[in-house]
Amino acid sequence: MSNVETNPAAVRCGAAAHGAAAPQVDVLPPRDVPLGGPRAMTVRRTLPQRARTLIGAWCFIDHYGPDDVADTGGMDVAPHPHTGLQTVSWLFSGEIEHRDSLGSHAFVRPGELNLMTGGYGISHSEVSTAGTTILHGVQLWVALPEQHRNTHRDFQHHVPNPVRVGGADIRVFLGSLAGDTSPVRTFTPLLGAELVLDPRSTTALPVDAAFEHGLLVDQGEIRMGGTLLAPAELGCLGTGSDILTLTNESDTPARVVLLGGTPFEEQIVMWWNFIGRSHQDIVDAREAWEIASDRFGSVEGYDGHRLPAPALPHATLTPRKNPTRP
Template sequence: MSGAEVLSAREVPLGGPRAMTVRRTLPQRARTFIGAWCFIDHYGPDDVATTGGMDVAPHPHTGLQTVSWLFSGEIEHRDSLGSHAFVRPGELNLMTGGHGISHTEVSTPHTTILHGVQLWVALPEEHRNTGRDFRHHVPGPVHRDGAVLRVFLGSLAGETSPVPTFTPLLGAEIVLGPRASTTLGTDITFEHGLLIDQGEVRMGGTLLRPAELGYLAPGHATVTLTNETDSPARAVLVGGTPFEEQIVMWWNFVGRSHEDIVRARQDWEAASERFGHVDGYPGERIPAPSLPNATIAPRGNPTHPKGTR
């Protein structure tokens, strides 16, 4: 296996009156997508008593799906579809925005340590205006060569998630025992990304450290992961067929043009039924930020070859 490209995280404060800081590895200048995955935020472990936890008031989404996955803590989810659910460690919550949805995310009162990832999937052109949807799934553990996997989307190690996707995707949590190594069969048409949560993991010939994202281009029938430490290591593996479309991503919206974004922002500010209403949140909705004083250009992955390090 050739070495992986290493993408480093940048720290970003989330909006709201008590902003929490997340580590963002996607998108960035070097890469917009891994498959249709277009956004990866990694946060915690945060002591809620110090940080205030997560309290994200009603806000909108278009043209994407949100994937919530926790390592510790609990988040209460409400959306304008009428869903009321809890995000817990090892349980998938997937929300489809499509034409428009709004939701809230609040860490629960008994949460002490909040730690997890928030991922977005771009919807392809033919499905980007699909209706609102919400899915909950609890994947069982799969044991392989000193590793424990939980496959929340797609197929890996003989396990297949029942949650449908609009493009071929893979999402799995992988916990490697101390010094453990496992080789996993992968779809040769997929590109893959490995986000390291804890420990140091060698992906092929490349060592990845906490908060780094390793990228492998299509063409690999297997991926070998090795924990280089004496403690358990944890990572999230994402993948999919290359997403060939360009998107415009601004604030919480994914569109195809600057005009798509302008229209979505206007609809949100006008409290349009496009986004519905979230019941049960004791506060005001988040207003949209001001648009930039320039046309937002569509973005895709770079077409030039990327090196590795």
């Protein structure tokens, strides 16, 4: 999915002090971001924001739906570029058609993962299919480390099998959890999983103490340790915890997305759909897209024009200060 804000902010993300004496859950509320047009769907964005810009290498979290496509028009994101990142698509309901400049033509459905690696440059489109009535899911980005940020384009699809632990059904789409490991390749240690928790149940999960963790609540009210999280909120936990205790305080099943990773120790600049290390990296990527260079290739099969890049600000992009990690 594209970041289609007309005035995207430049964000510098990176490591800050971490290793607090006691685990602390920070609660990040979402902000609404329209994807453009009078009938466009609106997403709820919890990352990045001023309080926090990274969870491991996870640098972008959009949560959308459930949207009735008869009212919103569904998803129709024209071909657009990416650099320096991987995109992760995960659905709760509906179906999305993916096309990219690698030549990939694939669909993502509930319980299935699409992971695309942008590296030096890729372009893609995402369109909800005609059979979709309710569209609901998350779109996530992972920053690539310096060693691999100019890697080649790639696309992976994976359908994880559910694993039962305590009162939860778990689908691990990246990394390892609950005895299951995803075969999908990443460039830093990561965790990504969907959990559906039984009503009024508590599940204790062994996790990697070297990881930071984020819990995005889709439905229900979840207690993460001693902190209560409402739908659409993101709970963030620093390193040092080897057990994650989740309690569904609702009388109905609850659904969450658990993300994690080792602290990302590099400084990165995010603007529009690009991740670089400097203002000039962003300028170069934008120019390459605007002149339709071979850097991003072309998307075949999309019925329409590609997205133009927003105008750069009339000044050097000024990154935000690093937040303090819990």
